[in-house]
Amino acid sequence: MKKVISLLIMLVLLCNSALLWGQTEPEEIKLEDNKFKEYFFEALKQKAIENHDKAITALERCLKLDSNNATIYHELGKNYLALKEYKNAYSSFEKANSIDPKNKWFLIGMYDVDYETKDYIDAIKVINKLIPFDPKFKEDLTSLYMNTAEFDKALLLINELNETVGKSERRENYKLQILSQGTYQDAEITNLINQINQYPKEESNYISLIYLYSKKDNLEKVLETVRKLEKEIPNSEWAQVSLFKDYLVNKESQKAIKAMNTVLASTKIDSKIKHRIFNEFLIYVNTNPQLETDLDKAIAYFDEDKNVNVAKEVGKYYHNKKQWDKAIKYYLMALKKTGEADVEISLLLIDVYSQLEQFDKIAPIANEMIELYPVQPQFYYFAGLAYNQLREFKKAKEILEMGMDYVVEDVSLEIGYNIQLGEAYNGLGDNNKKEFYFSKANELLKKQK
Structure with a gap:
């Protein structure tokens, strides 16, 4: 009696996950005799300790006593699936389904086999039978359509789910993948127009439509959509992204500045878009220098940008x-x-x-950088150049000779050093050293040619 109670508890635990789906897996079996009960509980016990071959043997004995028992076929399917004997697993689940087509767990078994074997075409057939039991399986159907490249069906289903249960990140990624192919963009444009007419306060639909029109270079439609967005959602930050350029074209400077500042201050808008708008304003300021103060203020929006x-x-x-x-x-x-x-x-x-030719400003910068980066030869060179121009030839000679040791495999810089050293010694009145460095520079120039 204790053995029977123990096995019943095991059966309940094994079937517990089914409760989450709202329909229990088959548990109650009309035991024709004690032998059937013994074989069935033995099968459950062996499956629990992953002795799937022994579980299958016990279940086959059950079938000899009751050849039309859907639950036994279901258990067989689960054991075959654990052993990756996919053909036997599928036929067992399929047999269970033919006996009791109203139990979704038999269909789920078939779907599990299809998914593991990547038989997405058959999986679609099975999922369509599961959807009447639970509409949540439509999410799986979306992924299956993507795997079979049935993008038109996937797009229709994505739009349906977006409207009925709300958007999800995975579906939005699928949608972007589909719409990267121009074939499906017209259908999505029609869908978005319908969505805007139905839900005029939903900003994301306008943004998606603007994106698609932009890809088609249909500026007229972009502006038309933006104006609708601005009318329905006047405070939309996204509306300002597209309106900004329109203001620049029409030379409405103050409106453009206001739109730009709204975009740059936004936490919703991507930094790439912000940089693009700023660059367009920079070009505009070049021909409208009176707006330079506004450009300076705009730079402040990027103070926290670690990349640029x-x-x-x-x-x-x-x-x-x-x-x-x-x-x-x-x-x-x-x-x-x-x-x-x-x-x-x-x-x-x-x-x-x-x-x-402001050499008095070059020398302090170069000297500061030498302090910080003592092996960077270009700063010694610029310091020497500056001192030569300032007629401080001794300083030029000393700093150039110091920096020459750091010039490695840079012929152009080495030529520059020799010319500046020649100039320094010329200023100091040492003609021999002057000629030495100038001739060395000439030799390097010839080799470079």
Whole structure:
């Protein structure tokens, strides 16, 4: 009697997970005799300790006593599946389903086999039979359609689920994958238009539609959608992203600045979009210099950006345009943001000061960088160049000779060093050393050619 009670408890525990689905797995069996009961409990015991071969043998004995018992076939399927004998597992679950088609657990067994063997086509057939038992299986059906590349069916189902149960990250990723193929974009545009008409206050639908029209380069439709968004959701931050460029084109500067500031202050909008808008405003300011103060204020929005020093990039922009004073202004702003000396910004500043022949400003920058980076030969070179131009030839000679030791496999820099050393010795009145370094520079120039 204790053995029977123990095995009954084991049976309850094995079937406990089924309760979560709202329909219990088959438990009650009409035991025709004690032998059937003995074989069945033996099968459950062996399965519990993962002796699946012995469990199958016991279940086959049960079938000899009751050949039309769905529960026995179900148990057989589970043991065959554990042994990865997929063909036998599927036929056992299928037999159980043919005997009792109203029990979803037999279909779930068939689906488990299909999923493990990646037979997605058959899995779709099985899932469609499971959906009437539980609509949650539609989520699985979405994934199956993606695996069989039935993207039109997947898109329809995704849109249905988005509307009935809400969006999910997985489905949204599937949708992006589908819409990357232009074939399906028109269908999605139609769906989004319908969604906007039905739910005019749902911002995400406008954003998705704007994205699709942008991919098609349909600017007219983009602006039309943006205006609808602005009308229905006036405070939308996303509306300002698209309106910003429209304001620039129409030279509505103050509206553009307001839109830009809204976007830059937003926590919802991606940093890439923010950088793009800022760059467009930078180009606009180049022809509208009266707005430079607004540009400076906009830079402050990027103070926490660890990836891009925006002030430095603005400095480079003006540097390339040979607008030296503006380049200096933004390089100094960039240095202030870093809070410490920066090799790249310092070299850029030195180059600008060289263009302006402001050598008195180059020397202190180069000396500071030598203190911080004593093996960087370019700073010794620029310090020597500056001192030569300032006619402090002794300082130039000393610092150039010190830096020469760090020049490795950089012929252009080595040529520069020799020329500057020649200039230093020329200033000091040492013609022999002057000729030595100038001739050395000439030899290197010939080799370089």
